[in-house]
Amino acid sequence: MTEPAPNPAxxxxxxxxxxKSFGTNTVLKGIEAEFGSGEITALLGANGAGKSTLIKILCxxxxxxxxxxxLDGDPINFTSPMEAMASGVRLLPxxxxxVAELSVAxxxxxxxxxxxxxxxxxxxxxxxxxxRTESLLERVGxxxxxxxxxxxxxxxxxxxxxxxxxxAGNARLLIMDEPTASMSDAExxxxxxxxxxxxxxxxxxxxxxxxxxEVLAISDRIxxxxxxxxxxxxxxxxxxxxxxxxxxxxRQFDELFPPVARAAxxxxxxxxxxxxxxxxxxxxxDLVVRAGETVxxxxxxxxxxxxxxxxxxxxxSRIAGGRAIFEGAPMPNSAAGRISAGIGYxxxxxxxxxxxxxxxxxxxxxxxxxxxxxxxxxxxxxxxHHTSAEKSQLLSVRCQSVFQPxxxxxxxxxxxxxxxxxxxxxxKLLVLEEPTRGVDMGAREEIYKKIRVLTDQxxxxxxxxxxxxEIAGCSARVNVVRDRRIVGEFTSGASPEDLMAAAASSERxxxxx
Amino acid sequence: xxxxxxxxxxxNWRGLRGLxxxxxxxxxxxxxxxxxxxxxxxxxxxxxxxxxxxxxxxxNMAFIGIMAAALTPLIIAGGLDLxxxxxxxxxxxxxxxxxxxxxDIWVAAGLALVVGSAIGFVNGLIIEKIGVNPFIAxxxxxxxxxxxxxxxxxxxxxxxxxxxxxxxxxxxxxxxxIIALFMIAVFVIVGYVMTQTRSGRYIFACGGNPEAxxxxxxxxxxxxxxxxxxxxxxxALAGLLLAAxxxxxxxxxxxxxxxxxxxxVILGGTSLLGGRGxxxxxxxxxMILGTLNNALVILGVSSFWQKVxxxxxxxxxxxxDQIREKRRRT
Numbered sequence: 116m117t118e119p120a121p122n123p124a125x126x127x128x129x130x131x132x133x134x135k136s137f138g139t140n141t142v143l144k145g146i147e148a149e150f151g152s153g154e155i156t157a158l159l160g161a162n163g164a165g166k167s168t169l170i171k172i173l174c175x176x177x178x179x180x181x182x183x184x185x186l187d188g189d190p191i192n193f194t195s196p197m198e199a200m201a202s203g204v205r206l207l208p209x210x211x212x213x214v215a216e217l218s219v220a221x222x223x224x225x226x227x228x229x230x231x232x233x234x235x236x237x238x239x240x241x242x243x244x245x246x247r248t249e250s251l252l253e254r255v256g257x258x259x260x261x262x263x264x265x266x267x268x269x270x271x272x273x274x275x276x277x278x279x280x281x282x283a284g285n286a287r288l289l290i291m292d293e294p295t296a297s298m299s300d301a302e303x304x305x306x307x308x309x310x311x312x313x314x315x316x317x318x319x320x321x322x323x324x325x326x327x328x329e330v331l332a333i334s335d336r337i338x339x340x341x342x343x344x345x346x347x348x349x350x351x352x353x354x355x356x357x358x359x360x361x362x363x364x365x366r367q368f369d370e371l372f373p374p375v376a377r378a379a380x381x382x383x384x385x386x387x388x389x390x391x392x393x394x395x396x397x398x399x400x401d402l403v404v405r406a407g408e409t410v411x412x413x414x415x416x417x418x419x420x421x422x423x424x425x426x427x428x429x430x431x432s433r434i435a436g437g438r439a440i441f442e443g444a445p446m447p448n449s450a451a452g453r454i455s456a457g458i459g460y461x462x463x464x465x466x467x468x469x470x471x472x473x474x475x476x477x478x479x480x481x482x483x484x485x486x487x488x489x490x491x492x493x494x495x496x497x498x499x500h501h502t503s504a505e506k507s508q509l510l511s512v513r514c515q516s517v518f519q520p521x522x523x524x525x526x527x528x529x530x531x532x533x534x535x536x537x538x539x540x541x542x543k544l545l546v547l548e549e550p551t552r553g554v555d556m557g558a559r560e561e562i563y564k565k566i567r568v569l570t571d572q573x574x575x576x577x578x579x580x581x582x583x584x585e586i587a588g589c590s591a592r593v594n595v596v597r598d599r600r601i602v603g604e605f606t607s608g609a610s611p612e613d614l615m616a617a618a619a620s621s622e623r624x625x626x627x628x
Numbered sequence: 629x630x631x632x633x634x635x636x637x638x639x640n641w642r643g644l645r646g647l648x649x650x651x652x653x654x655x656x657x658x659x660x661x662x663x664x665x666x667x668x669x670x671x672x673x674x675x676x677x678x679x680x681x682x683x684x685x686x687x688n689m690a691f692i693g694i695m696a697a698a699l700t701p702l703i704i705a706g707g708l709d710l711x712x713x714x715x716x717x718x719x720x721x722x723x724x725x726x727x728x729x730x731x732d733i734w735v736a737a738g739l740a741l742v743v744g745s746a747i748g749f750v751n752g753l754i755i756e757k758i759g760v761n762p763f764i765a766x767x768x769x770x771x772x773x774x775x776x777x778x779x780x781x782x783x784x785x786x787x788x789x790x791x792x793x794x795x796x797x798x799x800x801x802x803x804x805x806i807i808a809l810f811m812i813a814v815f816v817i818v819g820y821v822m823t824q825t826r827s828g829r830y831i832f833a834c835g836g837n838p839e840a841x842x843x844x845x846x847x848x849x850x851x852x853x854x855x856x857x858x859x860x861x862x863x864a865l866a867g868l869l870l871a872a873x874x875x876x877x878x879x880x881x882x883x884x885x886x887x888x889x890x891x892x893v894i895l896g897g898t899s900l901l902g903g904r905g906x907x908x909x910x911x912x913x914x915m916i917l918g919t920l921n922n923a924l925v926i927l928g929v930s931s932f933w934q935k936v937x938x939x940x941x942x943x944x945x946x947x948x949d950q951i952r953e954k955r956r957r958t
Contacts, residue, residue, distance in 0.1 A: 429842075429843045430842055430843060449845075450842060450843055450844070450845045451845035451846075451847065453845075454844070454845040455845075460843065462843060467837075467839055467840070468839050468840050468843050469840050469843070469844075470837065470840055471832070471833045471836035471837040471840055471841060471903065472836060472837065472903075473832070473836045473903045473904050474829075474832055474833060474836055474903075478829055478832075478833075481829075482829070482833055482841070482844040482846070483844040483845050485826045485829055485830070486826065488826075489825065489826040492825045492826055492827060493824055493825055493826075494824060494825050494826050494828070494829065496824075536844075
């Protein structure tokens with residue numbers, strides 16, 4: 116320990132003049148930003164603003180073309196992620212990265228397993244592992260035994276293990292990319308408590324989120340990125356969501372949700388579920404979606420709603436009982452059958468279930484409907500590319516060209532491309548599962564607008580989401596799911612609070628890890 | 629802001645790009661390397677760059693090329709087949725035995741192709757329906773097929789003399805080896821399917837992300853089973869042509885070529901993880917490996933060095949490709 120720092124609120128990380136280009140595409144155009152020590156700094160920006168590039172430079176994945184970074188007074192220029200970690204800069208990525216076959220303790224301490232002895236003779240010190248893991252688990256508020264296998268945990272618990280692992284490395288600067296993704300409010304609050312404690316103990320945290328309320332609640336300072344520059348720095352106490360949105364989007368942000376579309380009483384029933392039960396899933400579902408309306412399905416994680424869309428619309432439908440009627444006839448069981456009947460499905464797990472990352476945007480958009488561009492198996496690529504380019508523009512997918520691999524796009528643009536694949540005159544029913552998860556504000560607004568346009572054209576939309584504002588803002592009717600059953604139907608007047616109350620008030624009490 | 633970019637690029641799009649499916653760079657580098665080899669060897673030996681010698685190289689590599697051509701789309705689709713060289717051996721044996729029992733040689737050849745396809749189909753069923761890892765399943769099949777061929781023949785090599793049939797292996801049309809025409813035909817068919825058809829896009833989708841492909845309505849299982857069947861068919865075809873060329877049938881005639889077949893596919897730029905690959909790359913890689921063999925023989929280098937050079941070229945090519953890939957990403 117050297118003498119105490121002259122100014123406790125001094126900057127942990129100072130970035131100046133940071134630039135980065137990929138080919139002719141300049142992503143960062145001179146970033147100037149400070150991140151205080153013992154401070155939670157939020158980094159906000161629409162898709163393509165340069166957020167992920169900046170983070171990758173901070174973590175040593177990319178190196179900058181120009182500019183300097185100073186960490187606690189020392190200039191840094193990481194050439195590998197290992198170097199960044201050794202200097203105490205840790206990234207907690209949005210995607211869960213955990214070794215499912217190892218125990219909780221092994222996962223938490225993976226980078227630094229405690230041993231007795233040295234060299235090859237060193238034996239794992241299981242007692243020490245247990246003690247250290249227990250204390251770390253306590254800090255993240257996860258009550259599980261350190262020796263159980265991670266594969267037996269829920270997705271949320273895995274997230275907490277991951278956070279504990281990041282805490283185990285002696286991070287000076289913790290970069291958390293959407294750490295609250297798919298967490299309940301209670302867990303978020305708990306996590307925020309932990310983050311504040313960490314901050315007060317001197318750790319700097321860069322917090323990345325698409326949720327403005329979260330950002331305002333947790334951060335001490337907010338940097339907004341737009342088009343490769345910092346377009347504004349805010350203090351949460353003296354700012355409003357509107358100010359931040361203007362800095363993010365460069366315009367006044369008035370209405371996120373367009374007015375809700377309501378179908379006529381006699382509009383035809385596009386989808387009807389009569390007492391449908393799913394294998395290992397929801398039971399006795401009665402549901403009607405009429406042409407020209409959006410029907411919401413809302414429930415907490417664990418209510419069964421999270422598997423509903425995948426079980427019914429992804430592959431072979433896993434129906435154990437009841438009848439699914441599409442336009443008056445039994446709904447086709449196979450994916451191909453449903454697609455040709457006019458049912459589109461946007462899965463929640465985009466990377467796992469929707470995109471083929473190596474293939475071009477054009478091919479990804481056209482994939483479910485390739486037969487439209489082929490005669491006797493021969494593909495008319497020119498027509499395919501043209502149609503895909505048009506579709507991608509309907510949702511203003513930002514890309515160099517439609518030949519770019521879709522894996523290179525930001526999450527929001529990938530999502531817009533995945534949604535656009537279904538938009539054509541054959542579409543009758545669109546099933547959207549968490550359509551705006553991990554998607555920035557600008558893309559969200561466009562997606563909501565597009566949903567509205569589709570319902571105006573007579574498409575029936577089934578919206579399955581755990582985002583209560585989204586459900587309340589978009590749906591003509593909302594089915595609330597609890598304990599694997601629909602427990603109530605609300606009309607569009609219902610407030611997010613009503614829906615939340617209906618979904619969360621389980622008789623048995625909600626189980627929190 | 630970039631609203632018009634997408635459509636503009638569509639209009640700038642040219643057919644050639646589609647033919648090699650974005651692999652311009654990889655294929656270009658491979659081709660440049662091939663040219664360098666040809667130039668170097670023709671400087672080193674006056675016998676190298678003659679029409680006769682070059683067509684010999686192609687003829688010698690044809691049966692390997694046929695198997696590599698079938699393996700390329702299979703690996704891109706997320707599969708793997710180690711059994712096709714064993715199937716090649718078996719198909720020669722089947723042909724020889726049926727002919728020995730008095731069957732017409734062309735009918736016998738047709739039956740051998742059916743047997744090869746059937747084995748490929750069974751591979752597909754085991755892998756796709758039961759879910760056995762393709763490496764394990766086809767390794768097992770390799771052993772069964774090769775063992776079966778040895779049992780049927782008692783391990784003996786038998787002559788196969790039929791002037792017309794042998795022409796397939798060693799005959800020439802206008803100086804060009806007939807066996808090479810077979811290889812080129814297989815490459816053209818596979819190339820057409822991979823780059824110009826709907827099934828071609830499905831092949832890439834199923835290797836790139838089988839989960840997403842299935843949800844998008846792609847018949848992942850059926851497609852892969854078809855590719856395993858095709859690989860079996862091509863193994864049998866390669867075996868027949870090899871038997872015709874050698875004028876003999878031997879149970880393990882093609883077994884030693886397994887590594888060369890896989891090396892050609894990987895050297896050609898196909899990712900073992902699936903989702904990425906180029907048929908033209910495989911063809912050039914086959915030529916590179918054949919040229920190396922040939923040149924070493926002409927230069928009087930021991931044939932044992934062939935294996936060593938194959939290994940070095942493979943590691944170099946894949947290593948360079950990885951380095952380029954890393955650079956591109958950062």
